[in-house]
Amino acid sequence: MERPPPGKVEDLATLAKLDEKVLLDELKIRYYNNDIYTYVGDILIAVNPFRDLGIYDDQTSNLYNLAKKTELPPHIFAIADSAYQCMIGHGGRTPENQCILISGESGAGKTESTKLIIKQLVELCHGNTQLEQQILQVNPLLEAFGNAQTLMNDNSSRFGKYIQLQFHNGQVLGAKISEYLLEKSRLVHQGSGEETFHIFYYMMAGLPKSKQEQFCLTAADKYRYLACGTAGVSKDKESSKKKYDELLNALDLVGFTDEEQYDMFTMVTSVLHLGNITFEEDDKDASYIPEMAPVDVVAKLLGVDSQDLAGTMTSIVTHTRGEQVTRHYTKQQAEEARDAVAKILYGRLFGWIVNKVNQLLAPTHIVPHSEQREIGILDIFGFEHFEKNSFEQACINLANEQLQYFFNHHVFKQEQEEYSREGIDWKEIKFVDNQPLLDLFLGRPLGILTVLDEESKFPRATEKTLVAKFNEKFGKVAYYKPAQSSKDSRFTILHYAGQVTYSGEGWLEKNRDTLPPGVMEMLQSSNNALVKSIFKAQVTRTGSLAFQGRQSTRKTRKGHRPSLEAARKRKLTVGGQFKNSLQVLMERMTSATPIFIRCLKPNHVKAPGSFDMKYIQQQLLYTGMLETTKIRREGFAVRPSFEDFVNKYKVILCKPTLAGTRDNCIKILKATGIKGWQVGKTKVFLKYYHIDEIADVLETMGKSAITLQRIARGFLGRRQAARRKEVARQQAQKVAELLSQIDGLSMKLISQQQTVLQNDKNIPQSFFGRPDSVLIEGPPPPVPDFPYRDLSSIGGVSLTSSDKRDYLQPKTFADSATQASDSEEDEISDDEFIPVPSTQHPGHKMASVRWFQETQATQIYDPSQQNFIAEWFHGVISRRQSEMLLKEKPTGTFLIRVSESRFGYTLSFRAEQRVRHYMIDQLRNKKFIIVGESKVHKTLKDLIEYLKDNKLSNWDGYLVEPCGQKSNYESGECDYGELVNERFYFTLEEQIKRQKTGKQRAMRESSRPLPPPPENWQTPPLPDRNYSLAKDMERDVSKRPLPPRPAEAYQRLLHNQTGRRSAFKEAQHNVYAPKKK
Ligand SMILES: Nc1ncnc2c1ncn2[C@@H]1O[C@H](COP(=O)(O)OP(=O)(O)OP(=O)(O)O)[C@@H](O)[C@H]1O
């Protein structure tokens, strides 16, 4: 095969000549041609373009939909497509869980790639449900709180995340996020040219003035914690403001309530104010707070006592022999205490957000585990190397080492060991194994983290003693270099990606992550619900927050209950939690099929169109791309056992019962015609592209099978049809005969009847001795029940407590189950969100009616209308009925109708050519969204107002006039009659009362507060129809007059029924009764 021209090679593993220069040249030419993606077998290389290439549009997305990888250019969407195909078992594959691992330096494009993969996965399952829209919003939401600008990346992830998308039958079922090691120290200190987390700048730019006042916020340069990042505030205020609005929308869409959002922002601002608390020392070195104003603000925001807050930051109280002793902190200790409080506040808030997201995105119905599939996406913080590197960089780089190890292990080690075990003809490919580096960090009993933990136990330990211990223990390890001078508290580690010099400063405190005594108790008794609940939550062994307080199933010694002291001793350090997280992550990754994406950063300056050959070469070198290309070219990426292979592909030999033997495998392989495979002792060895080739063979066979089936079914169908036709003909003949017999008999009967009548006439009256009439009519059949009786039973019965299930509320946390201490954290497992089967299913009209009456009353309330009900509102009417209503109306006329199949509405409006319909869903926080659109609205009225000025994504027009009911509805009844009964009015009144009198926090108030009810509220006018009050429906809890009862319709019904009854009677008389004289 001829070599494609340079830059046209889409898969580097197909190159015959392979060296570093060839790889580099190919990538460079492709990069300048805007081909940023290149395959190395089944691995994708992505070079960051640092600009929008316009290659992620819907059209491209459609191309990579169950596509053949080789037929389209390399693309990130192809990786999503391939993961999806493998997950659902497309093309004869066995369905398997997938795990996409994205690696690369900070700023190489991992997070962007993650978002693109999720976007494409949502497209692939043709999802446009609320859940998928929510999943798409999770990344921007978490980025606001967990990303920051660093020297290496303007949107650098300061935490690691693993997103698990759960599927059932190819549809998204739910999602779960695991977060790792948020860099909390960034809050209290940022390096020069760096910023703190985005959320602070978004809030500063976006919070309306009134809210800023509530939070006592002033100019950004007044906050010490923003000292290094004030540029971030002034830099691009407009864009930060936009981001703030997007964040609010994302919070709404994911399902955070207004109260929760308010509490979140309260906590974020409290951190800012906390940073402004300063300390002085008196002549006894005891710290005190000279200016209490910021303390008061923080205390108010956090719902704690300001004296308590000041006390916990400046002193420690101990009890010795029954006496209370107060020891004051020094100024430095007080500052450390303040920063520790800020870090725990923000860290726990972040943990709570992730937990809440998991709760909101958890599957809502139970699917057997065996039918669930999963695609996981790992987006961690990239390898970092700054001028000054601390504990965080060490953890970040360790995570990258672990990922590289997993890659090596999967791609080289495991694979080559298997080749030799199976006796495959193979020439070994050497690779750089980073196992010694992992040992250096994680080794037991001697590893950097273990030594750090040991040293953290000594209160007197300092950075000098720590680094001295490191030097002593690891001085002889090849990958560790102590500093030249023993006084220098720095050391160097030769990572797989390059050497990094770390400063030992702050390692001990960051690893201990201890809180000043008393802080935890103070925050646990806060009168701010969110603060209280997140400090009552427990920390799991991986450092995440758990609110359910479930005990881990990990075995503890029988009958052994750890003492509080022992538990405290066991308190996990940050390093320990991180170690556990890496272990859990590895377990997850090994239990799924990994797919690797290697992101490359083309230059140090985040610039588009610049390909720094040396920098890229360095990245190719340390990631072992040359060796990877070789192993992908020569190796066998797919290695099924004989049994699996035969089971999957026996159809190629058309033998349903074929034993899983070596010979049978060879027979199948020969039948496919593919080249280059090998067969070992227990497994078949296939190249990565063989799977697609076999899939082609299966597809051809599948098509042939369909053709055969079509012919056979056609033949069988025709034969059966002919038989049925004959049977039908015979039956018709018999029926005709029967009818003719009946005809004959009826003629006979009529003639006999006439004879009898004639005879009767001839008999004289005196013979009977009684009046003329012979037939006495019985009482008339009863009139059918009034059809609205059902309605009365809905309206009149009061709800039991179980009926009053709030079907919109997510499962709440078991507050009481959580413990007030961090002490047993390694025993607590992650929260699990199990779907609660609901008895109140949407899809039943009764459920929809109840949902509407209990939760929607204020949505359609319009005091300007005579009957209080918005003009655009319609009941449970069908699509066709709405089309009839809108047919003759001008463009832009709209109505909103209640859905019967789900708890939601449909917006129908007249567009230029036709009537269009859009589903409106209600989110768990009771806000509204048009399915497929990303804008969330507080109320239906807001939604309508918004669409009067803004366009829908696929309609070039605006809503104009509401379509009312008057003169449109022929029957003379309101189509919302069944929804608007006494319960509706009762709920409406209650809700308005609550809104008027309830304690309203400013943030909680809807932006458009409902107008107060009119004076004559006690007797709300009924919808303007000819309704009358029904006496038998007066079992009304609120003593409210009943909703309209269509007297006219009732009369008509009665008339119809009695009319029909007389017609029936007449017919009866015609046949059976002798005509009266
Ligand atoms: N495919 C892409 N198209 C256009 N720009 C991109 C693309 N990928 C990345 N970028 C640009 O590069 C920047 C950095 O990317 P990203 O945040 O994904 O890096 P990262 O690898 O996640 O870094 P970190 O490890 O610091 O989190 C993005 O903000 C964006 O400007």
Ligand SMILES: [Mg+2]
């Ligand atoms: Mg990132």
